Amino acid sequence: MILASASPLSLTLALGAAVAYGVSAFGAARLGTGVARAAVRLGWLLHGVMLAWSLFGEAPRFGFAPALSVTAWLVAAVYAIESRVYPLLQTRWALSTLGAIVVLLAAFFPGNLLHANASPWLPVHWALGIASYGLFGTAVVHAWFMSRSEERIRLAADAHIGMPLLTMERLTFRFVSAGFLLLSATLVLGLVFEKQLYGSATPLKWDHKTAFSVLSWLIFAVLLIGRARFGWRGKRAVRVLYIGAGFLLLAYVGSRFVMEIVLGRAL
Incomplete structure (x- = not known):
């Protein structure tokens, strides 16, 4: 399930991207x-080729590590x-480090093979879910830099992040x-068309993935309502964002990690 199931090309791309x-x-x-920027672009390109190959170039696989990688x-x-709009935005170190970790993780834990009876609409469901992961992940990164900058301002230290705080917010x-x-x-899509998506004869089931997903949705709804209706800002808003993102991470990545690694079986 781990290293032996990853193709030589996937491993090569992963090592190249990590370097x-x-x-x-x-x-x-x-x-x-200049070299650092060129390197991160190369890493991102190799990373993308690796993801495309794992999804379309060989037997399709997916799991907790590929989800983190995407x-x-x-x-x-x-x-x-x-960075094109704000050239001085200082997030390259954090994102490059994260990229190196997850690309290797996805190479060693490429996930399980896609079920043969799965609907062709399943990739759409995955794409929407992973895109939401990406957007919430970006929001978390921004919130972390925003909180760090506010803390540095209170300590009278240099809080420059290449972007005004209000714009960042x-x-x-x-x-x-x-x-x-x-x-x-x-x-x-997942709740209404689960049977069609996964080709399963079982009815809709209320499992950990569904529960955490719905809970995270409710938390984000509360956050957006609180900001629009009550003007939530600063630590309170960031704290709710972190909680919602944490539950969302547990929803798919957490449940797949337990099933694939801890219990050693496919979902």
Whole structure:
């Protein structure tokens, strides 16, 4: 299920992406900013090729590690777009380190084979869910930098992050709103069309994945209502965002980790 099931090409792409991410994260001081930026772009490209190959180039697999890997790849894509608008946005080190970790994790734990009876609409369901993961992951990264900057301001330290705090806050909640819409669509597809999606004869079941997904949806709904109706900001809003993201992480990644690694069987 782990290393032996990953193809040589997937392992090669994973190692190449991890090295490129590592150069970006830890080699900027010696090699210069230009080399670091080129390295993170190369890592992101190799990372994307690895994901495409694992989903379309060989027997399709998916699991907790590929879910984390796709999420990190999407977050890095958002960072690449934002860095064009805000060139001094200082998130490359954190995202490169995260990318190196998850790309290796996905190579060693590529997940389980897709069920033969699964619906062709299942990839759409996955795409919506993983896109919501990516948007909420981006919101969490922004919230963490925002909180760190506010703390540094209180300590009278240099809090420069390459983006005004109010702009960072607005972007954070735009990502939350977009992620909430995609999560809503994912839940509707999963709850209403589960039998058709997974080719299963079993009726809708209320399992850990469903429970945590619905709970995270409710928390994000409360967060958006609280911000719109009561003007929630700062630590309170960030704390609720972290809680919702934590439950969402447990919903799929957590349940798949327990089934694949702890219990050693497919869902």
